[in-house]
Amino acid sequence: MSTEPGTTPAPRPLPSAPTPPVLSHGSRIHGCLLGGALGDSLGYAVEFDDITAIRARFGPAGLQDFAALDGGSHFSDDTQMTLYTVDGLVEALEWANSGVGADTNACLWLAYLRWLGTQGVPLPPSAPVQPPRWIDTHEVLKHRRAPGSTVLSGLASGEMGTVYRPVNPESKGCGTVMRSAPFGLIPYIAPESVYKISADAASLTHGHPAARQSSGALSLMIHSLTAGRGLREAADYALGHLRAGNLGRNESPDAALLERLEGALRLAAQPGQPGNPAARGLLSPEELVRELGEGWVAEEALAVAVYAVLATEPDPTAAVSGRPEAHFRAAIAVAVNHSGDSDSTASIAGNILGTFYGEECLPAGWLQTLEAPEVIRGMAEQLALVTGA
Structure with missing residues (x-):
């Protein structure tokens, strides 16, 4: 750029965040569940x-693609x-659509009890028996895929935990937040209601405030994305x-x-972002764990996923072609x-980006290897x- 002698060039405007895509709600639902x-x-x-083990197996960059896995990979209890x-x-909404009020948390508890029965855990005599539904007919959901012990023990108690009488009152494992994206996909309800049903459902298995609040925060972020907010805007909204x-x-908000x-928000906004992920100084895996944790507990899993999504956000001035898929892969x-709970942190990141972009961001080759x-x-x-939708 040329200027007249003795004059100062005008500063370049900073790039703005990518414009949220205009999508059907159905595309966001499919993107969220498939992306997760x-x-x-x-x-x-x-x-x-x-x-160290990941690098030894897959190289310095770690695991980047399903092509590096012989025979692909299963999904875990997170997706189940x-x-x-x-x-x-769905059951609660079916009742509501027919004009009959239903206890949403009871419907969720019954669904989780049916899942528990697929995991080889005997249901206590006090647990109610519910007729099977469509989801219960699929063998792939009956395999045991390293479920969290707190989830199993909370459901196996036969007690329907509540915010006021939670089971496992000191537990804040990520087994709450990793299952909470769907609450944000319910349209036409107030954000406060989204938060409440998500936090209430977390209390079915985990009683610590961080577990409830992390779950509610993710659901609010998903709900904000469905309303058309951008990624950082949605994260800021949930934090607010x-x-x-x-x-x-x-x-009170949980301090941790x-x-x-x-x-996560601060680290993802370091100088040079948004821009080329390879040139902007992403945290190393060691730094990520040191700053945000390993993801085994709820607040750490949420923070790692939010950082991954925001820190890899593409430069809005770059070519548009392939941007959603490139962002999904990078995040x-x-x-x-x-070194941590890789499936839960990546599942949450996939939920967020799948909601934001819809199915457009999902790599076709990855979908071909996806189980069921x-x-x-x-x-x-x-x-x-x-x-x-």
Whole structure:
């Protein structure tokens, strides 16, 4: 750029965040569930490996693609429980659409109990018996895929946990937040209601405030994306809800959750972003764990996923072609390659980006290797139907 002698060039304007895409709600539902399953499946291959073992197996960049896995990968309990969350919501909405009020949390509890029965855990005599539904007919959901012990013990108690009387009151494992994206996919309800039903459902298995609040925060972020907000805007909105203390039962925001989520947003906004992920100084896997944690507990899983999504956001001034898929691949790679709960962090990242972009961001080659896509699409179609999408 040339200027007159003695004059100062005008500063270049900073790039703005990518414009949120205009999508059908059905596309967002399919994108959320399929995107979460893809992240879960890639991460499940290395869930219990530290970053040294991941690099030794897949090279310095770690696991980047399903092509590196002989025979692909299964999805884990994260996807199983997410789909059962969908089923519980579908049943509650079916009752509502027929003019009959239903206890949403009871519908979710019954759905989770049916999932528990697929895991080889005896149901206590006090647990109610429910007739099987469409989701229960698929063998792929009956395999045991490393479910969390807290989830199993909470459901096996036969007690329907509540916010006021939670089971496992000190537990805040990520087994809550990794199943909570579907709550944000219900349109036409207030954000406060989205938060409440998500937090209430977390109390079915985990009682710690961080577990409830992390679940509610993810659901709010998903709900914000369906309303047309951008990625950072949606994350800021969820964080603002927590800071404002709109959490019910006079509950204060969990300090660890605020610290992790604020850290994710700060670290993802380092100088040079948004821009080329390869040139902007992404955190190394070691730095990621040091700053945000390994993801085994709820607030860490949410923070790692949010960082992965925001830190890899593409430069809006770059060519548009292939941007959604490139962003999805880059974010999932960050969410998978660390010493921690790789399937849960990548599953949440996939939920977020699938909601934001819809199915457009999902790599076709990855979908071809995905386990039981017809089951995931079937549940997405059911949710789309009862929500009028």
